[in-house]
Amino acid sequence: MACLETKPQMYSTWWSKMMKNPLKIDSSEPQNNDGKMNAEIDSPSAERVDVKEAEKKISSLKNLLKRDPQAADFKWSLFIAACHTYRHDSCLKPFPPMYTKNETRDIEALREAIEVIPPLAIMYERLEDPKAYENHKSTIDLLYWVLITLRDPHIKSVNKNLYETILNKVPSELSAVKPNLIFQVVSPNQSTKEERWKATTQSHSTFFAYHGSRLENFHSIVHYGIQQHMSKNGIFGTGIYLSSELGVSLRWSPVGYGWGGSMLGSEISCIALCELVNHPDVKKGDSDDANNSVRMAIGKKIPNKYYLAINSDLVRVRYLLVYSQDFGISRRTQSNGLVGWFKQNKFLTLVLGYVVLLVSVGLTNNKNVEKYYKFLIQKIGLD
Structure with missing residues (x-):
């Protein structure tokens, strides 16, 4: 590798x-390999x-x-x-x-x-x-x-020229880091899920929101959608939590380890950009409509910029936003030598800087060093 x-x-x-x-x-037709097996062949029988x-x-x-x-x-x-x-x-x-x-x-x-x-x-x-x-x-x-x-569904790359258009599907008020890559999740029009979705949207409008989750959850999310029973019970009730702010959802998408051989980098995080049905089962935070807000027995209400979908059939993943530090680094950046190394090893750079500071303080308080320093200054002055 x-x-x-x-x-x-x-x-x-x-x-x-x-x-x-x-x-x-x-x-x-492939020929026999004289009984020799490659290291990758783990089939139990010679079919x-x-x-x-x-x-x-x-x-x-x-x-x-x-x-x-x-x-x-x-x-x-x-x-x-x-x-x-x-x-x-x-x-x-x-x-x-x-x-x-x-x-x-x-x-x-x-x-x-x-x-x-x-x-x-x-x-x-x-x-x-x-x-x-x-x-x-x-x-x-x-x-x-x-x-x-x-x-079903399948993932395809999105042209970078369309990134801004896709992100603008969610009117955000707060600034957030833009993703490195965006992928579209495409479902066949004839699929049962898509037909059921279209039937629902005939009588309701739709809107977009972000959903953050751990990286290991997205294999299942892509193929089965965001399932209500898979979501943790939040303080505002059971359901799928989403937000109109990318920065809010990013908090729920920590960097995860994917694949060491990936061209995108081994450590990535992912955000789902979802389409939701504007339905009473999709609760909106900070709403004036009493029928479209959630108030629990403890008296808490969904905060502003949050949504809670209590029916997973009303949420469809349309895009996946990917963040990766390794992807998109140009050869020029990689060849910047010492500066590039410092940028990629910030913690170690901080430790080294602290050590240099301690050494400098120690040397300035050393009488022998001070004596040699004065001798050197005098010699330079004479020359």
């Missing part, structure tokens, strides 16, 4: 090569490879990695984050069926499998090998399931 420091160059080379060479799918199925998976993965590598990388990072959390029973939904035996989830086998999967740029190069499926079957099967099979 390539070191994180060399990823920008690695992805630049990969992207240039993809743009120069058209996709070529080798249709020849006969279905050539057409193998070609389909390889072709689909290559097309996706060429068309939208950022979205594929991000979706894989969300899956990895859900795999590594201790709450995988609730976060890792849906769960890959190839790691389920007798209705028991083999999370340890899954974690071992993802450990050997290289950055997607390297994986793209391996897919060019005529024996790719034979040598990397388990890896290809898992990537295909996460990135291709789970396509």
Whole structure:
């Protein structure tokens, strides 16, 4: 696996090569490998490879990695984050069926499998090998399931020119840090959820708001939406909490560890930009309408700039806002040497500065140092 420091160059080379060479799918039947297994093959039995199925998976993965590598990388990072959390029973939904035996989830086998999967740029190069499926079957099967099979809904990158338009969907009064990337969550028009949503919005208007959550929750959120029963009970009642201020939701989205091989960086945070139905079950804070506010038995009312949806069917995730310190760093910034190192190691810089200060104070109070200093000044003056 390539070191994180060399990823920008690695992805630049990969992207240039993809743009120069058209996709070529080798249709020849994979040959036997003389009984030798690659380190990534963990299939328990030597199954006969279905050539057409193998070609389909390889072709689909290559097309996706060429068309939208950022979205594929991000979706894989969300899956990895859900795999590594201790709450995988609730976060890792849906769960890959190839790691389920007798209705028991083999999370340890899954974690071992993802450990050997290289950055997607390297994986793209391996897919060019005529024996790719034979040598990397388990890896290809898992990537295909996460990135291709789970396509309802699917994630796609948003052009940077549209970022401001998307953020303006929520009229905010407070300033907040802008995301590095924005991805759109797209559902097929013919899906049951989308049809049910359209039926509801025929009699009600909609509006947008932000929802913050931990990184490991977003694999499930993308595929099942924000579920009311998954949300913690807040002081204003049970439901899905949202806000009209990006800065408010950012507090609920701490930086999480995704995937070490990600082109976006291993540490990222995520905010969901949701569309809500203007319905009585979506309670608005600081409202003059008594029917559209929540007052608990303890007498507390939802504060201004907050929303509480007590029905998860009234909330749809439309965009995902991603924050990453590693992504978007130019080569010039990386090559700034000492200055760049200080910026990336602020705490250590502070400690070193404190040590230098202590040493300086100690030296100024040292008589020998003072004597030598005076001697040096006199010598310079004479010269």
